[in-house]
Amino acid sequence: MATRTLQAPAKTSGRDRAERKLAFRMTAPSLFIMALVAAVPIGYAIWLSLNQYSVRTAGLSRFVGLENYVNALASQEWWAAFGQTFLFAGLSVSLELILGTAMALLLNLAFKGRAVLRTVVLLPYAIITVVSAITWQTMFQPNMGLVTNVLSALGLPGGDVVWLGEHGYAMAVIVMADVWKTTPFAALIILAGLQVISAETYEAAELDGASKWQTFVNITLPLLRPAIVLAAIFRTMDALRVFDLPFVLTRGANGTESMSMLAYTQLRENRLVGEGSALSILTFLTVMVVSVIYVRFAGGNIRDVAKEEQ
Template sequence: MSIKSLSPGRGVSARDRAERRLAIRMTAPSLILMALVAAVPIGYALWLSLNQYSVRTAGLSRFVGLENYITALASQEWWAAFGQTFLFAALSVSLELVLGTAMALLLNLAFKGRALLRTVVLLPYAIVTVVSAITWQTMFQPNLGLVTNVLSALGLPGGDVVWLGEHGYAMAVIVLADVWKTTPFAALIILAGLQVISAETYEAAELDGASKWQTFVHITLPLLRPAIVLAAIFRTMDALRVFDLPFVLTRGANGTESMSMLAYTQLRENRLVGEGSALSILTFLTVMVVSVVYIRFAGGNIREVAKEEQ
């Protein structure tokens, strides 16, 4: 690697350099702010995760290096929570994207009261998750719940199942509660993507005699990809950090404990600050890695779009 190629002076005019300096000066305040609100807490958590803090004697702590991470990665609990969280994310995000796309297509049609409906579908998203979780809990209660009663009345299977007390079923309720709540959010992002597709493209397709299905598969979906990927990234990051739904619905029983719940238990209930921080950092890293992978492999489109816009 030659020094020449690294040197910015070559082939760059004085004006360019001045502009570059100006750019740095102009971005500096936001960079400093970012550092304060993001880097400081993360750095602090990282420091906490490298120490052990006594739960027996106040103020006593010791530096243990990576021991907290080794303990976490060697524990069955972490890997169980890891697998369960990914299962939840995979199920909920794929359902939300499929349903969200369908919902967006419907909302994009021209009909009377469209503006009102667009607002109304957002209602579930506006409800506090804990509140909606308690509602779902009540609905799935054995004997008394709405869902179990309706299923029994219709003679359908599931009426006599203790949904939140059974492996698989408990996960299904949590996925359902999440899909109900956040599908409108996915739909809204995808709707925005739909609206930038020009009508001319569709007119051209119609002239060429493309069927509705062909139009959807060959025009709508490819052009929607950036919006769908964006929705997928947002939803996946959220789903991997899920806490409130399993906390309220099952307390982590029956294969529903998430990574965040595990960290919470260690940090808050057990006051194991070091171990809990290590689990938080591991959760954070997991989410980071997944987002980077997304952007690398599925987000090619986003970069292309960004380039075109420049």
């Protein structure tokens, strides 16, 4: 600090401090509102999770410390849901990024009707998840569903499978439903990333005699990384909180119960407010740890690329 004060003129430092104060004052109202709408409910949820509320005697509650957490972490259900949620997130997010990149590359080509197509591909994303879940449920209905009928008509395997009643298959349907719905969202973010890559870079590559594939691997992908990472962060956070798809499609049967579903069952169906809140907080902590890892490691790349571009 001392060296810094010596190097920098005292005047600037004073103004600096004044400016910071002003900045603080200007952001204070929004910080206050943030605290009110976010911190208060969070604090309350944490408080609830440290208590148990009687389901047999009205108004009875007791402070149990971390017991709800200990019980949750000792239960098979939590770890099963934990594993299933991560499996779902891993599968769906990777598929969404691969397909989303492909889709973005297509939409980035110059062709007639591009603007219309860009709007149209977003349609699945505009459909309410519960509605799309019901649609997928109908399509995979045994005996009368579209998918099962088409598969059996073509003599392909899977036509006689009860998709939502079978381990593995049920997860496949849920992943498909999620990929169908949210790939356009990933594509849109990646498309935005594609559009900031300057044409000159490609021209230079062409002059140097790079092949299409080399251009893609050595120019497009690295420059697209920040956009892909951003899409990955959004999608992962959403996927780890998945609720509506398994709730509608399987009710958590056949290895598809997610962390959020477990919390919902305890809170809403069983009215175990303390236990359910602990599960919510655990879900939240999981999502937070994952996003912090993303921001820390992948976020570094965003800055590197930004610097390189400068």
